[in-house]
Amino acid sequence: MKTKLSLSVVIYPIAFLLLLLTLWQTADWLWEIPRILLPSPGEIISVSIKRVDDLLSATLITAQAALSGFALALLLGTTLGLLFSVSKIARRGVYPYMIFLQTVPIVAIAPLIIIWFGGGMASIVVIVTVISLFPIVTNVTTGLRSVDTGLLDLMTLYRAAPYQVLLKVRLPNAIPYLVTGAKISSGLTIVGAVIGEYMAGHGIDEQGLGYYIFMSSQNFQTEVLFASIFLSSLLGVTMVTTVTVISQTLLARWTFQLER
Amino acid sequence: MTIPISMPQKPAITIDDLSIQYNTTTVLDSVSCDIPVGQWVSIVGPSGCGKSTLLRCVAGLANPTTGMVQLGCKQPAFVFQDPTLLPWRTVADNIQLPLELEEQSSENRSERVLKVAQLVGLEAADIDKYPRELSGGMRMRVSIARALVMNPNALLLDEPFAALDEILRQQLNQELLHIWQTQQMTVLFVTHNVSEAIYLSQRVLVLDANGTICGDVAIDLPADRVPAIRDTPLFLEKTAAVTRILQEGL
Numbered sequence: 265m266k267t268k269l270s271l272s273v274v275i276y277p278i279a280f281l282l283l284l285l286t287l288w289q290t291a292d293w294l295w296e297i298p299r300i301l302l303p304s305p306g307e308i309i310s311v312s313i314k315r316v317d318d319l320l321s322a323t324l325i326t327a328q329a330a331l332s333g334f335a336l337a338l339l340l341g342t343t344l345g346l347l348f349s350v351s352k353i354a355r356r357g358v359y360p361y362m363i364f365l366q367t368v369p370i371v372a373i374a375p376l377i378i379i380w381f382g383g384g385m386a387s388i389v390v391i392v393t394v395i396s397l398f399p400i401v402t403n404v405t406t407g408l409r410s411v412d413t414g415l416l417d418l419m420t421l422y423r424a425a426p427y428q429v430l431l432k433v434r435l436p437n438a439i440p441y442l443v444t445g446a447k448i449s450s451g452l453t454i455v456g457a458v459i460g461e462y463m464a465g466h467g468i469d470e471q472g473l474g475y476y477i478f479m480s481s482q483n484f485q486t487e488v489l490f491a492s493i494f495l496s497s498l499l500g501v502t503m504v505t506t507v508t509v510i511s512q513t514l515l516a517r518w519t520f521q522l523e524r
Numbered sequence: 525m526t527i528p529i530s531m532p533q534k535p536a537i538t539i540d541d542l543s544i545q546y547n548t549t550t551v552l553d554s555v556s557c558d559i560p561v562g563q564w565v566s567i568v569g570p571s572g573c574g575k576s577t578l579l580r581c582v583a584g585l586a587n588p589t590t591g592m593v594q595l596g597c598k599q600p601a602f603v604f605q606d607p608t609l610l611p612w613r614t615v616a617d618n619i620q621l622p623l624e625l626e627e628q629s630s631e632n633r634s635e636r637v638l639k640v641a642q643l644v645g646l647e648a649a650d651i652d653k654y655p656r657e658l659s660g661g662m663r664m665r666v667s668i669a670r671a672l673v674m675n676p677n678a679l680l681l682d683e684p685f686a687a688l689d690e691i692l693r694q695q696l697n698q699e700l701l702h703i704w705q706t707q708q709m710t711v712l713f714v715t716h717n718v719s720e721a722i723y724l725s726q727r728v729l730v731l732d733a734n735g736t737i738c739g740d741v742a743i744d745l746p747a748d749r750v751p752a753i754r755d756t757p758l759f760l761e762k763t764a765a766v767t768r769i770l771q772e773g774l
Binding site for chain 2 (some may be wrong): 412414415417418419420421422423424428432433436439517518520521
């Protein structure tokens, strides 16, 4: 039953994709749509094969930026979550600005980050961190604070020191929340990396997918644009899937109640 | 020459003129009683009369507005209404939590865990399971084992069997009685079930709706409690007496 369900999860989307690609290719043959507007799947694949080295290298660079920013967001987000969970002053004083930061569009903040950190990888990583920080902070804070009062009573009964309460109850309780935040953030990291590369990825030795999106749209290389968009999406899916797999394997004893 | 006299033993728990108020609401009003060493005392009363609050006060989890609680024993262990297990820890890890907090050696911990697990009827195969893999009754057994792992000489039980079915409840009552007899502990037991209170206890305290002790009934049933005792005239008489006090206190 479970295998049937798992197969259907894979088979239906693949079948739909094949149908879409067939219709798209057929439409191209029937109406000869200009390549600049909508290249056919065949043309996109053909150009992608020709430029496979460039595209793969760009994908790796974007992945590197996304992972670096994500790691920083995890570190910073968990630290801020810890701070907000122990200090009411910090929570009340700083948290509103976190919400403010979250409501400002990243494309509006990105130029400021580029001014401060210069064009290149550093700015891109900071943009990724900024875009993916908020879900981690909010979820970790909630996880550290929403501990069953019975468990806290239990720790009081046994005269547990504050560090013991943190290590044995609060942090383990926050892990499923951290995973939920990390899942949301992992998808956002690619958005941040692509925006960062789009705006700050020029004039450096190695260019990521955001740069390719920018250049191909400027030069009307629509096939490269499609390939870059597809690879960005694939990276995003890979990031979310990786977090999910880690959650269901390494962190399973803490995250068992999360929806599979 | 002074003739030595045997002094009465200091009570395990002394509750002295204890009151608790939350804003304008009085939860407990001038509660006083002594719980002698080794006695099983049950507290019954209507819902919201402050039974659990009284127990939490004894455990140090709630502060009295006036009055005090004195302990003539080391810190009593507490069994909550819910098992309050850490879901990410195995049964063994849950049981040994108090020992871990005291930073006892892992060798000593393992030995104690196995001993109390056996005492509460957990099997070796259950030790490595997670709480989610256990039934409600088994989870409560783990909770009791965790309370016993520190070798306490007083046990505070806050309606631990409220969520269990009647058969399992009676079975666990019997096991708890056995533990009480073998470990020679003082037990303060909160329940809303009069029959359960009488079956288990040597004394039943009745709280009225205003949070005052309105009855203190000695249960002079035979020490050897077997299920058949529930059908004896004395048991029925005690049940009727406690129920009458409860109804008068409403």
